[in-house]
Amino acid sequence: MPRPTYDKPLEAGAVDGEVAITGPGNVQGAFTPEAALESAQELIEVAKQAEAQEPPSASP
Incomplete structure (x- = not known):
């Protein structure tokens, strides 16, 4: 089964010292600032x- 490919970016916000993300395909989660920075670089x-x-x- 092919994986979906999205052409819309994630949305992110700072919430209570965490980085919250939402995106297409029901993507959602929260990262520590350090993990968010490392993920962004990757x-x-x-x-x-x-x-x-x-x-x-x-x-x-």
């Missing part, structure tokens, strides 16, 4: 890698 790195890759070919 997302930036892999997004750049993904931009350099060819998208999968559409199946008939």
